[in-house]
Amino acid sequence: MEMIEGGCCAEATPLAQDGPATIDVAKLRDELDKKGRAKELTTLATGAKEWGLFLIENHDIPDSVLYGVQEVVKGFFRLSLDEKKASLGSYMSKDNKEDGTNLFKTSYLVDRIALKAAPEEGIDIWPRKPSNFRHVVKEFVDEATRVRDELLQALAEALSLEQQAFLRNFEPGKENEVKVKANFYPACPSSNKVLGLPPHSDGSCLTLIMQFDDIGGLQVLKDENWTTVSWPPNKILVNFGDLMEIMSNGRLKSSWHRVVPQANEERISFALFYSPPSHTEIEPVTVRDEDDAADVGGYKKVAVGEYLHHLYTTRSAATTIKESIMFAKVM
């Protein structure tokens, strides 16, 4: 566990509850079965609001691509520290630090690489080993991005918004931000005292997360309880980040989540963080009368880059839930 530098004490009390909704993407695509599709959209709206995340199945990303990613990522983490450093263009250098994710680096039990998949200029720092790492991960990113677009449209529809209401911020063909993170959490016998990742919300609009075995570890704060979310490797977890909360004017909430290491098992997760281009100004959707719950609305127009800069520079100090998102609220 060469790259890990220490741990951080925290209470970890996972509670078993029924899990987040699983959405069948094939049903969302099936325009002929209108009833089935409408039902799936209702499940999506309810589940997404309740948890700030949901799972997807039948997403059409071939198993060969999913398992290909697992192989190359596991292959990378199996390398020695020296090999990892040599393989990764400028590992632990500025290139990997600028996005703020290394806030978590020193105090938590995770060995993590952060890469940029888009804009593409970051690709030459990607691991050179295993030799097919870049090719396989790129293939996955392309497949997953197609699914992202479908999900953004379905989410808008599920909330009775115009289909492009969220996707429009991504300006097809433009330099959207796609960050890739591979997280390796070693087994930790005192896992009730240590965190893999501290409580946080993602800055992204959507985060798509694969985990390589059906192992608990990710916990989401739900109804004031830390609840473990577990899912098999062929399903993908879709998590809302702060930009989605802002875009939807609070109708969808970013989840507050953390990672707890397992006592006897290591865990690897692989996440894609999707955000619109940095210069995009996000105009929150209009809140309608029927949405008028006390915690909906109140967001203002913000530029993506400005919000993310604020989040990354304040998040380490933010100890209570989503303090940073207040930046995007009308005062």
Ligand SMILES: O=C(O)CCC(=O)C(=O)O
């Ligand atoms: O490992 C996981 O399942 C979640 C990782 C995560 O929350 C993150 O990288 O922001």
Ligand SMILES: [Fe+2]
């Ligand atoms: Fe996260």
